Amino acid sequence: MTRHKITPRKVAFDWSGTRPQWIEGEAFVSHLTNSTHILLPIVEVWFCQVFKEALPHITDERVREDVIAFMRQEAIHGSAHKPLIEHFLKHGMDIRGGVARTQRLIDTLLGDPSRIFGLLPTGKRLARWWLGTRVGIIAAGEHFTCILGRFILENEELPKLPVDPAMMDLLRWHGAEEVEHRAVAFDLYRHLTGAPLTSRLLVLGFIIPFLTWYWIESTRYLMKQDPGLAIKPGFFAEWRKASRRNLIPSARMLLGGSWRFLLPGYDPADxxxxxxxxxxxxxxPAVR
Ligand SMILES: [Fe+2]
Ligand SMILES: [Fe+2]
Structure with a gap:
C-alpha cells in the first residue's frame, strides 16, 4: 500500500534549444530514450482509460484516492512528452508515422475486448477478467518504469556528458514520479484480482517480450528517421557498450529485476x- 500522498505537479519545459540527438555524440542513447516520446503519450492515456474503467469496482477509499492521483500524474506525463514529436519535425525528423503505428498497435492489442476476441456483446465475466488483466499489465509495466525511474534518478554518468538540460529534467522528473507512484497499479491489481501467480505470469509474459521488441524497433526507427545520422549503429552492440558505461540500464538489471514481481511478498514500496x-x-526546473 502506498504510504505517501501522491501529488500531481504541473510542469513547463522549454524545448527551444533541444535537438533530437540530445546528448552530443551519443546518437544511440539519445534515440533509445527518445522512444519514450512515441510510446508514453499513447500508453499513459491508455492507463488512464483502464483505471477510469476500474474506478466503479474500487471499494477501498485509499486505493481510489491513489488511483485518481496516479491518473492525473500519468496524463501530465503523456502530455509533457508529446510536444517533442512536433519539435523533432522542426529538426527534419518526422516520426509521426511511428506514432500512428504505435497507436494502432496499442488499440489492437490492449483496447476494446470485442475487437480482440471478436465477441459481441462481450460477457460480463470476460470483461471483468480483461479489466483485471489490463490492470495487471499496467502493474507489470510500472514495475519496469520504477526500475528505469530509479536508474535515471541515481545515474551519475549522464550528467557528465553534454546533455540537453530540458530533456534530462523531463526524464528525471518523469522517473521521479514513476518512483513516487510505483505502488498504485499493483495495489489496484491486488484489490481487483488478488494478483494470483498465474495472472502475474501472464502479464509479465506479455510485458517483457513486448517492451523488449518495442524498444529495439522504436530505437532503430528513430535512428533511421534521423537525417543527422549517416551511419545507423547496430542495436545490440550499442546497447552493450552504453550499458557498460552505465549510460543505460543493462539487460541484466532489467530482466534480473523482473522475477521479484512474481514473489508472493512482492511490495513495490521496497x-x-x-x-x-x-x-x-x-x-x-520544470516543476518549479
Ligand atoms: Fe508516467
Ligand atoms: Fe507510472
Whole structure:
C-alpha cells in the first residue's frame, strides 16, 4: 500500500534549444530514450482509460484516492512528452508515422475486448477478467518504469556528458514520479484480482517480450528517421557498450529485476526510495 500522498505537479519545459540527438555524440542513447516520446503519450492515456474503467469496482477509499492521483500524474506525463514529436519535425525528423503505428498497435492489442476476441456483446465475466488483466499489465509495466525511474534518478554518468538540460529534467522528473507512484497499479491489481501467480505470469509474459521488441524497433526507427545520422549503429552492440558505461540500464538489471514481481511478498514500496524522488521533484526546473 502506498504510504505517501501522491501529488500531481504541473510542469513547463522549454524545448527551444533541444535537438533530437540530445546528448552530443551519443546518437544511440539519445534515440533509445527518445522512444519514450512515441510510446508514453499513447500508453499513459491508455492507463488512464483502464483505471477510469476500474474506478466503479474500487471499494477501498485509499486505493481510489491513489488511483485518481496516479491518473492525473500519468496524463501530465503523456502530455509533457508529446510536444517533442512536433519539435523533432522542426529538426527534419518526422516520426509521426511511428506514432500512428504505435497507436494502432496499442488499440489492437490492449483496447476494446470485442475487437480482440471478436465477441459481441462481450460477457460480463470476460470483461471483468480483461479489466483485471489490463490492470495487471499496467502493474507489470510500472514495475519496469520504477526500475528505469530509479536508474535515471541515481545515474551519475549522464550528467557528465553534454546533455540537453530540458530533456534530462523531463526524464528525471518523469522517473521521479514513476518512483513516487510505483505502488498504485499493483495495489489496484491486488484489490481487483488478488494478483494470483498465474495472472502475474501472464502479464509479465506479455510485458517483457513486448517492451523488449518495442524498444529495439522504436530505437532503430528513430535512428533511421534521423537525417543527422549517416551511419545507423547496430542495436545490440550499442546497447552493450552504453550499458557498460552505465549510460543505460543493462539487460541484466532489467530482466534480473523482473522475477521479484512474481514473489508472493512482492511490495513495490521496497523497489525504490520515495525520498530520493521527492528530493529531485523539489529541485526540478520544470516543476518549479
Ligand atoms: Fe508516467
Ligand atoms: Fe507510472
Amino acid at each position: 523497489e525504490a526510495d520515495t525520498e530520493v524522488a521527492l528530493d529531485y521533484l523539489a529541485k526540478s
